[in-house]
Amino acid sequence: MPTTTASDLHREIQQLLPWYINQTLSYEQHQQVEQHLKQCLVCRREWLNLQKLAEQIIAPSDLEVSAEASFARLRMRLGKHCQAKSVSSTPIPTSLPSRRYQRAAIASLSLAASLLLLIGLSIWPTEKAMVNFEYTTLSASQPIQSEHALLKVVFAKEMSSEVMDELLARIQAQKIGQANSMGAFTIKLDTASHLTTDQALALLRSHRGVLLAEPVRQ
């Protein structure tokens, strides 16, 4: 790290502080910052401020979602195209369907997948040439009991509270508190709800005013 004057060094050290905190500097740089902090009150104060900021940045996100459910949705979107690439089979499409199509597809596919599961059919080919995903439906991905199901839902900004309430009434669910800073509401399904968590999710996702609906891991 070439330095010419004390003020250059000071500025250089100030710029390196975030990576001193996350411990990714080289040994030489780390030593240099450490030495400077012993002598420089301004940088030491900045270092303490940055540490506080770092703690706040790494606070857990309140928008928890499930990788399992997301992967199941991706697989549905790809559908029958998910085949081994090594065999010159149908290529996986390079572009994905639009969100509107995706929502409709998710709703219909999850229903179809549930039916297929019920009658014991597998929709995946069994030849070794094909990729044999261990197929699980959305209803199998998140074994959450309806009576305790919590969901995170982000509604479109233009969605009125009346439409929102009507939608929640349809799935027999209640909002818990206000939306967080990212606009996500926590939704709890009523114990009397006739819908499973996945059915409620599918219904929410099929609504054009819902931008995101995910189960909350508990």
Next chain:
Amino acid sequence: MSTKAVSGVDEYALLGAIVDGDAKAFEAFYKLYYSRLLRFILRTTRQPELVEELIQETLLLVWQQPQRFTYNSKISTWVFGIAYRKALKAMSKNAKRFNDLDMDELSETIDDPMADLAQNIENQDWLNIALAHLSADQRAVIELTFFHGMSYQEIAQILDCPENTVKTRMFHARKKLHAFATAMEH
């Protein structure tokens, strides 16, 4: 302080299996990166409606073209780089809606930084409001440094910019966030 996930999974072995068309390896890779990408994309774009699609597009590219990884960086640097480019592209498409989520708060806090702070402090949301003042690339630098624990060299590769630019972006981002933090304390 380290936020790096110690998954114990050999990403290189997974990627090698993906090259061979192993869908199970892809599923494991997807789940390994999902939450990291979710947070990074959400913090960078501040547009929840983009997140799911961007994660899927990013990881689908890994499935379709794993040979694009040239071993000149860590796998995570490559994956985050794809996600970042896709996020920027999606944001430019949605430019008119960019940062809409906090526009009301922003318009007030720009006029008077104290105006909404009290309420947001109560909600412990000051950071999100403050982050809205940063550009997407500044937010990305903050997030990749403090949450994902990356070096400035790695971040420069992800953002495809010189290392000094990463330091400068971080410096300006810090100043803006510090102004909010100071306002919060007084």
